[in-house]
Amino acid sequence: MSSASLSLPLPTLPAWRRGLRRSLGHRGLVIGSVILALIALAALLAPWLSPHDPYAQDVTQRMIPPAWYAKGSWEHLLGTDKLGRDYLSRLLYGARVSLFIGLATALISGLIGTTMGVLAGYYGGRVDAVVSYIITTRLALPVVLVALATAALVGGSLKVVIVLLGLLLWDRFAIVTRSATQQLRDAEFIAAAKALGASTPYILLRELLPNLMSALTVVATLEMAHAILLEATLSFLGLGVQPPTPSWGLMVAEGKAYMFFQPWVIVIPGVVLAVLVLGINLVGDGLRDVTAPDGRN
Amino acid sequence: MLIYIVRRLLVGLSVMLTVAVVSFMLLHLSGDLATAIAGAESSAADVEKVRVQYGLDRPMVAQFADWLGAAVRLDFGRSFYFQNTVMELVGERLPVTLKLGGIALLLAVIVAIPLGVLAAIYRDSWVDRLSLLVAVVGQAMPNFWFALSLILVFAVGLKWLPVAGNTSWQHFVLPAVALGYYAMPSLMRLTRAGMLDVLGSDYIRTARAKGLSPARVVFKHALRNAIIPVMALAAVELGFMLGGSVVIESVYSLQGLGQLAWDSISRNDYPVVQAVVLIIAVFYIGLTFVADVLNAALDPRMRTR
Numbered sequence: 001m002s003s004a005s006l007s008l009p010l011p012t013l014p015a016w017r018r019g020l021r022r023s024l025g026h027r028g029l030v031i032g033s034v035i036l037a038l039i040a041l042a043a044l045l046a047p048w049l050s051p052h053d054p055y056a057q058d059v060t061q062r063m064i065p066p067a068w069y070a071k072g073s074w075e076h077l078l079g080t081d082k083l084g085r086d087y088l089s090r091l092l093y094g095a096r097v098s099l100f101i102g103l104a105t106a107l108i109s110g111l112i113g114t115t116m117g118v119l120a121g122y123y124g125g126r127v128d129a130v131v132s133y134i135i136t137t138r139l140a141l142p143v144v145l146v147a148l149a150t151a152a153l154v155g156g157s158l159k160v161v162i163v164l165l166g167l168l169l170w171d172r173f174a175i176v177t178r179s180a181t182q183q184l185r186d187a188e189f190i191a192a193a194k195a196l197g198a199s200t201p202y203i204l205l206r207e208l209l210p211n212l213m214s215a216l217t218v219v220a221t222l223e224m225a226h227a228i229l230l231e232a233t234l235s236f237l238g239l240g241v242q243p244p245t246p247s248w249g250l251m252v253a254e255g256k257a258y259m260f261f262q263p264w265v266i267v268i269p270g271v272v273l274a275v276l277v278l279g280i281n282l283v284g285d286g287l288r289d290v291t292a293p294d295g296r297n
Numbered sequence: 298m299l300i301y302i303v304r305r306l307l308v309g310l311s312v313m314l315t316v317a318v319v320s321f322m323l324l325h326l327s328g329d330l331a332t333a334i335a336g337a338e339s340s341a342a343d344v345e346k347v348r349v350q351y352g353l354d355r356p357m358v359a360q361f362a363d364w365l366g367a368a369v370r371l372d373f374g375r376s377f378y379f380q381n382t383v384m385e386l387v388g389e390r391l392p393v394t395l396k397l398g399g400i401a402l403l404l405a406v407i408v409a410i411p412l413g414v415l416a417a418i419y420r421d422s423w424v425d426r427l428s429l430l431v432a433v434v435g436q437a438m439p440n441f442w443f444a445l446s447l448i449l450v451f452a453v454g455l456k457w458l459p460v461a462g463n464t465s466w467q468h469f470v471l472p473a474v475a476l477g478y479y480a481m482p483s484l485m486r487l488t489r490a491g492m493l494d495v496l497g498s499d500y501i502r503t504a505r506a507k508g509l510s511p512a513r514v515v516f517k518h519a520l521r522n523a524i525i526p527v528m529a530l531a532a533v534e535l536g537f538m539l540g541g542s543v544v545i546e547s548v549y550s551l552q553g554l555g556q557l558a559w560d561s562i563s564r565n566d567y568p569v570v571q572a573v574v575l576i577i578a579v580f581y582i583g584l585t586f587v588a589d590v591l592n593a594a595l596d597p598r599m600r601t602r
Binding site for chain 1: 299308311312313315316319320324330333354433434436437439440441442446449453539540541543544547555558559562563565567570573574577578580581585
């Protein structure tokens with residue numbers, strides 16, 4: 001080997017390629033992303049993947065077990081529910097409900113929480129005291145109970161669930177952005193922007209916020225999982241998404257009366273729900289590990 | 298330290314007051330209570346009659362002042378549904394929920410601390426990985442579904458325990474497992490993190506260098522310091538569990554506070570709902586206060602926050 005080849009500069013990868021490499025090396029993140037991608041694909045392609053209409057009832061075809069049972073049939077791969085609706089089709093459409101609620105809730109609560117957290121962290125003093133107080137109060141409210149009581153008064157529906165959860169689940173966004181902003185507030189690039197005469201909204205939105213994005217993504221995934229579980233809980237208790245909309249929590253509720261003789265009616269929706277939440281959590285935990293500053297390079 | 302405690306106490310009290318305002322507003326603004334109580338099919342005259350009868354026609358501030366004035370004397374009025382006062386109903390149900398929460402927390406701690414210690418000592422071993430797996434999978438399962446699955450396996454399949462009800466101690470086993478399972482992972486991870494922190498410190502190295510037995514080092518020197526934050530978290534988790542008991546109690550038809558709240562919600566019995574929300578919040582605030590004091594006693598830096 002000649003000395004000339006040794007002095008060649010090492011090929012440097014662009015930042016995103018390095019990020020991709022680190023991500024692919026993280027087993028949990030890869031598994032989580034695959035799970036999430038598959039379920040998202042199933043939700044998107046539900047109309048084409050579903051073998052039947054998820055709302056079509058057939059009283060002659062009630063409670064048929066999945067195909068691997070002796071009494072099952074290949075016509076209904078995962079069986080039918082108490083109204084003779086195809087379970088697989090309802091499951092596929094149910095993925096849409098879960099993902100939509102997760103995304104919409106994370107968006108609303110993210111907006112609320114980030115606004116509060118950034119303002120508290122940037123201004124400190126009184127603003128911080130007020131925001132911290134609001135966070136403490138919010139944490140003292142029992143989420144499930146408050147959501148149930150309010151949904152009972154307003155009437156449960158997809159929209160109500162999203163608004164309620166969006167208004168209740170912003171706490172972690174606020175806590176994380178608050179402390180992240182506190183750390184960045186005195187950073188040199190902020191001081192530089194100030195010296196250049198940038199307006200406060202410009203500093204907050206264009207200088208500060210981009211630096212919060214990785215922390216925000218992690219919180220957003222975890223809150224998405226949280227929201228999906230809470231939607232299922234509310235729907236299970238009858239105050240969330242209303243029938244005949246296919247929601248996984250609702251499917252467990254509808255199958256509850258039959259579970260002693262036909263356990264699969266609650267096992268199937270419960271398992272997919274757990275797998276989806278597991279996938280989202282793995283992505284969240286993985287992103288946290290990959291973007292953690294101490295693990296860089 | 299005393300100043301810290303007094304300040305925390307004042308914050309706790311004002312948070313309680315705010316929670317009272319919020320829970321009152323929530324129920325009075327999110328729908329028309331009089332219509333809800335009278336029923337959707339009743340005539341306008343009937344609704345008006347209910348409105349006057351329950352005092353819902355008066356200004357909101359007056360209603361709130363009366364309610365709060367009575368609430369601080371632990372008088373939450375009468376149930377709309379039963380002839381009893383709200384406090385009688387709560388007094389009947391609260392012990393069940395406290396028992397459930399207490400057993401659940403005990404189970405969680407008994408499993409979490411040894412697992413966390415083992416995971417820290419044998420870092421990156423199969424114990425560590427398995428405990429992480431239990432934590433990650435556990436957090437993903439919906440709690441109502443986990444509760445139903447426990448019934449299927451242990452009550453229907455193995456017939457070890459009763460399906461539902463609350464007449465004997467056996468009735469509390471499955472609900473407590475279902476509730477405690479969700480508090481376990483965070484307690485375990487905190488034990489692990491705390492132990493890792495402590496085990497790497499100088500005084501542990503000194504203790505080891507002195508030739509103390511590994512068991513003595515781990516339990517007497519390390520765990521003792523790692524355990525206080527875990528106890529503080531356990532207090533907070535108990536607060537969360539009391540709030541989450543509504544789901545578990547409804548699955549197991551355990552006649553606790555959560556079930557009372559759930560039944561009252563479906564019966565439009567708002568005085569009871571309001572009282573339960575406030576009582577659970579008060580427990581939570583009290584428990585986080587305990588946690589704060591524990592942490593501050595351990596770490597003086599926390600006191601200035």
